[in-house]
Amino acid sequence: MSRSRSSHIRRPLIFILFAISVFGVARAEEVGDRWGTEEREREFYPIVNIPLPPDTVIEAGAFAVLPDRRIAVGTRHGEIFLIDGIDGAKPTPSFHLFASGLDEIFGLTWKENAFRVTQSCELTRVVDTDNDGVADRFETISDGWGYANYHEYAFGSKLDADGNQFVALGLSESYYSHALNRGFIMKIARDGKTTAFASGLRSPGGIGFDEHGSLFYVESQGPWNCSCSLKAVSPNSFHGHPASFEWYKFAPELGPVPESPKSGTRIATERKHVKQLVPYAVIFPYIRMGRSITAFTVNKTQGKFGPFENQMFLGDYTLSILMRATTEQINGVWQGACYPFREGLSTGILNVEFSPEGKLLCGGTNRGWPVRGIKPFALERVDWSGKLPFEINRITIEPDGFKVTFTKPVDRATGSLSDSYAISAFTHPYHGGYGGPEVDRFKSAVKSVSLADDGLSANIVLENLKQGFVYEFDLGILRSCDGDELLHRNAYYTVNEIPRR
């Protein structure tokens, strides 16, 4: 779960006020803080409320799709509900309480007729052995971590191809590592053997596999993280926050303790010194792209959800929004881009999952931290209306710039103009302070643009392509062949590596 700022201080929602000076100015609330696209988005991706049983609190923390097409939801109240009929045009699903009394569920997957449930205290196999529809056996698969502070959340992945599962462990009080392995990612093998896999976490919000099957986790803005980000996890990798170094002595499998990172540098320079340090794969610029991003899922709906196949979808807790992300590996290092997708959800989004019919389920709560959504908890479904929005589909890097693909053909008049591609770049300090500014900003002049014959992609050659920078795209000038404006004009690509020619 993403924890912006101190857990003890309820901060005002700066985003609501950002760039607004006067009430009453037409649509003043729509600038700066919000993308301002909610009312246009609904034409393409309407939000459908999922009615919940009366007097039942469902703060969704994790989802799983069952072989019989039911959806299981694990909640912060430690319950697992099985939901039937969630895909209906006018949904009136049934909710069946399968298990209860667990401790805050942030990981749920179904394997061999049982759930594997990540709770704060352990990874548990939950089974209904007598087939009466209610769980009756709760086997501890792994409890290989300390749990001594309420803020020590645990997030579980699905299983990888070899049957391994990964649990991301947040720090104590989100700052320290007082209990065993806090700040580690643990690998739980098929046989339950639990080993440390990666270190340097601060306050994860989710963990899973991207479109390529590679492991990523979601990190929150805070110390050593000026923005929220997706981070690529490889064995023995270090993710920037040194608090978990304490436990290397209990985890020889992680190898030597990394060199302590030097505060006040840049990630691109520091990764040269700290060999285990893995740079943020996709940075989500703070506030513009969420304040506390949470668990992701990958769209493998085979077109049922529209044009964004094989992309990651994830929510933000504070802003009650959904975003997309794409990843690619360059010179052995993961990086990629994030894109706005949908705003105006009703509560803080903790997790997302695609339904069997290819609709995106979102759930969460507004409890405990600042949240824009006004409902204490909600389950919502984002449908694709079947209409094709004009969107940036995906940005990938080239040796001298970027390739941007679109969902609809771009018209030649705007698409061939360099001025249509406003690109700037910034980076963050890499430091132990909480959050941090966007620094070293520069405009990246576009040397040339080559719009593909079909108008569906543009190759952009830049004057200046630098490692360690986030490239911010504003393509608001572009028009589709139908004369549409982009539904979302911005996208953000994190450059860790530049492909060789």
Added chain:
Amino acid sequence: MAQTLKKTFYSPRRTGHIVCCLLACVLLVGTSRAADRNPAWPGNHPLTLSQAGDLLILELRCAACHKGIERGVLSEKSAPDLAQAGARVSPEYLKKFLAAPSSAQSRTTMPDVLASKPADERQQIAEALTHFLVAQPTQKFQEETPSKENAQQGQILYHSVGCVACHGPRETTGETPLANRSDSEADDEEKKQNENVTIQPIAISLGHVPAKYSLKSLSEFLFQPLRVRPSGRMPDMKLTPSESLAVASYLIGDHPKQTAAFQPQEPLVLLGKTYFRELNCAACHSLNNIPAAPLFGSLKNADISRGCLSQTSGKNPRFQLHHDQVQAIKASLTAEPEEETEKVLLAKTLTAFNCIACHIRDDFGGVPEQYNPYFATTEQKLGDDGRIPPPLTMVGAKLQSAWMKKVLFDGETVRHYMTTRMPQFGTANLSHLPSLFSKLDILESPDWKIPSPESDSESERAREKRLRPAGRELMGDKGLNCIACHNFNGKPAPVNKGIDLMTTFQRLQPGWFNSFVRNPGSFRPRIVMPTAWPNGIAAHKTILDGDTDLQIQAIWYYLSLGTSAADPPGIRDISTRLSVGNTARTFRGRSRVAGFRGIAVGLPEKINYAFNAETGTLTAIWQGDFVSVNWNGQGSGDFNPAREPITLAQDVSFTVLADDDAPWPLMPVMTKDARVNPNPLYPKNLGYQFRGYTLGETSIPTFMYQFGEIEIKDRSVASAINEQQGLKRLLQFGSPTPQSFWFRALVGDIRMHSEHVFQNGKLRLTVPDVKTKLRVLSKEPNRSELLLRLELPQGKSNLELLYEPLEK
């Protein structure tokens, strides 16, 4: 130009008294209209004669056959989808309806397309068309008898969710109108108007429904009416499938029709298809890609004394319209073309979709007196505003655009207490409405400056620091106490459970908020919400020095902060009480009595215990209610025993001591200054590993754990000996080899009653016949520990303990 059909009358006090008539379906001949009002289109609408004619042209779909009718923004009333009509509608009814529509269903908009045919030919064509329609779907029409229970439930729903607004009540409530003032309370002006306007509201008859539908087809229709009738005149009332079944059961009644099995015959199916083409049914009903005939001549300047509006039309379909309605259509067709203003379009929209059956806007619309009792609330103290849908006057300046769309198109609602539901008319049908409202309704916005806590300006930051707590204080129980009558982020208010304040900033526009809170009564004369600033003067003088503008601004700013601001004073976090029913309940969570990996177990006999799964130790026992759980704030659900428990030590329970005097291995201690766990593998290095639990008979858990090679099952059940309640704990061991080790049973001020009975405070423990050792830990205070020496054989063995909480 055109004559205004209705006598306008308006008083803000007339909520619930303004007459409404039914517009959702066009009411044709036979409509029981208001005596002296509104001859072309009934209801308390503001339309002129020609504007009513415009609507009639849309409702009757004249443009389906005729040229020269300009299609505007407002959608036509579409004809039902016939693809499933054969499964939806009784074949008997279909025949009757096709042969003479208005004889089967009064006030239908379906024209009589066979009007000119002789009676026997009408029957023959209707028969063939019925065969054709029944042959289309794979499913067949099937009768079913409704259950009485469902019908009773349906009767309640019908008369509470809003069906009455368009179809009228089918039963009298026998109650006086809810929360209405008596006549003696009405002012003179109002009484006068009541005398002048005694109009019966009109109800669209549902008399044909039992003959037409089956229970199944009607409940499916009621669940999603827009699937069959996409133009939204019959809206989606947000019924669930079971509610739809209930209302259908009620409407069908307990006298199902006796219908003979109907088997479509191929020759008649083919003949029916031919008639379907010839009669140009496809002009209105798309079916099997059968093309519609080309459009006929323009209606502009047509002689309407002939053709389908006349009662003597030749081959044309015949609409049995009332004279006034024909005049209205004529007025529409002959009116000088002029651009439709937004105001007129809005009036037409609210009239066509019968929004005005429930809502007042300006000087039209509103709930009619006779229907008033059917608008109910679960929060009586909110008065009429708790049960009558809100006025639409200035709604475009009231609601944020995005929120209005949520209400109109996503079924969003904040008035949980109102039994009447805001129907859903379909996005496509009302997509123009939000922008119309916002263009027409303009309210001056206050010149408020939003404070910014991160402003570069020190004075601005200081202003923010002043406004935020002031807004919070004003909302709270020591201020204006808004939270007494408004829920707050899902937490119910103590007095009236009014609209959740957390929704305010996203729902409302600041200009409207500013005007409304200053004087709610000017917007809603009977509102129970008081003003905190009578005549613009703040009642609270100490907060922000009693500055009215600043106080309202502070509240707005505070509400804009949503959950990022602290709750107002008076909002208290409430722990959730977990209760235990007929079966045991197991709940995991951190607890002061069981550690972070704690588990609470409640037994139906009202004896409860806690287990520390990190150390494998029974750590607390209490009687009575189970636990309360803290799911407030960021808490993940820590539990507290509902009654003061007897607490026990939380260290590991089993160990091998190096010698008899070796100290018991204790849990590592963290202090404020040394917070890192110095021995994080404490239980594991002592051989302990938790393995989980199973829920057996009546859900009683059996904990599973290991001590070295020994597998342990640990199950506790309630016991009662001589009315003394207790907990009988059975430990089952499975060991591959003989083992010898210690079990620590008690720690504290232990008194030994006998060889097997010990007491520690209010807990009496009975142990089996094993070697025990009572070791003194300290004398001041007196503190000792009771150890049991366990000598396990190879294989399975048991240990039974009895824990009895004593009153003294």
